[in-house]
Amino acid sequence: MNDTAILLVGHGSRNREGNQEILHFAAQWRDRHPGWRIETCFIEHAEVLLDAGLDRAAHGARRVVTIPFILNAAGHVKMELPAAIERARQRHPGVAFACARHLGMGREIFSVLKGQLDRLLKQLDMPDPRTTGVVLLGRGSSDAGANGELAKMARWLFEDGDHELVDLAFTGVTWPRLETVVQRQARLGMTQICVVPVYLFTGVLMERIKAQVERLQRQYPQIAFALGTHFGFDKGIFDLLDAKVGGQELPEGALLECDGCKYRLAAEAEHLHDHSHTHVHHSHVHHTDHDHGHHHGSDHAHAHEHAHA
Numbered sequence: 001m002n003d004t005a006i007l008l009v010g011h012g013s014r015n016r017e018g019n020q021e022i023l024h025f026a027a028q029w030r031d032r033h034p035g036w037r038i039e040t041c042f043i044e045h046a047e048v049l050l051d052a053g054l055d056r057a058a059h060g061a062r063r064v065v066t067i068p069f070i071l072n073a074a075g076h077v078k079m080e081l082p083a084a085i086e087r088a089r090q091r092h093p094g095v096a097f098a099c100a101r102h103l104g105m106g107r108e109i110f111s112v113l114k115g116q117l118d119r120l121l122k123q124l125d126m127p128d129p130r131t132t133g134v135v136l137l138g139r140g141s142s143d144a145g146a147n148g149e150l151a152k153m154a155r156w157l158f159e160d161g162d163h164e165l166v167d168l169a170f171t172g173v174t175w176p177r178l179e180t181v182v183q184r185q186a187r188l189g190m191t192q193i194c195v196v197p198v199y200l201f202t203g204v205l206m207e208r209i210k211a212q213v214e215r216l217q218r219q220y221p222q223i224a225f226a227l228g229t230h231f232g233f234d235k236g237i238f239d240l241l242d243a244k245v246g247g248q249e250l251p252e253g254a255l256l257e258c259d260g261c262k263y264r265l266a267a268e269a270e271h272l273h274d275h276s277h278t279h280v281h282h283s284h285v286h287h288t289d290h291d292h293g294h295h296h297g298s299d300h301a302h303a304h305e306h307a308h309a
Helices: 017-030 050-058 075-091 107-123 144-160 179-186 204-219 237-247 267-272
Strands: 004-010 037-042 063-070 096-099 130-139 166-170 192-197 224-226
Touching: 004 050, 004 130, 017 037, 037 050, 050 063, 050 224, 063 075, 075 096, 075 166, 107 130, 107 144, 107 192, 107 224, 107 237, 130 144, 130 179, 144 166, 144 204, 166 179, 179 192, 179 204, 192 204, 204 224
Parallel strands: 004 037, 004 063, 063 096, 130 166, 130 192, 192 224
Antiparallel strands: none
């Protein structure tokens, strides 16, 4: 690892505290691995953005391993990051650039979310799960695949426990919103509701969620609410990143799901895709979603969220 730099790429938040938390996380990760060179940058709303971060990581390195420190892959991870890495390859021809997959919604994140829910149930003095609704609350994206990954977590939580209602809500971009889901759960007889935010770090949206739950508590005084928090410092997140790096180097040629992808670069190749997918037209390129060796589906358009944390 001596000639390898690891670049942790955060989303970036207008809330300065959120960006500071990612820098603090990187410092803790360095403490776990004093022999690793770990750099940080952000996609937006920060001083060090992608191009500068990649240049900084490439300085003095033979290899740069980029890790999108993001839960779901939408436009930023699928389009902007691969484009920035390609530019960095042009600027640093002597450096090999690899990119791991984003954190994703797998068993590791599920364990973290389940731990959050277990803590909320204890906070409510372990009520009957059949009358305790669960709301998994995500950021929301115009990329259907990213939203679907969160839906998978909701389904896993439902199957893992005895809750009659495990619902999905979003803070922006898509639907339903938290207020709508709480209204439905109240109508269906829930006497407690656990709200589990799916956020790594604090930010504008985490503050907004707190205010929303306080308002809902006043609106539904007969329901006991328990609100979770961001979980970026959970041990499971450190373990997940350790697994991505593998204690050594990622395999040569490890790629982000859209890094250098022919579907991203050549519209004429789209006929190789299953034409049952949803297609989104841009002015010059016709994008479809893909997941190299996994399921196809969802919108692969570069869609910005307008309510970033």
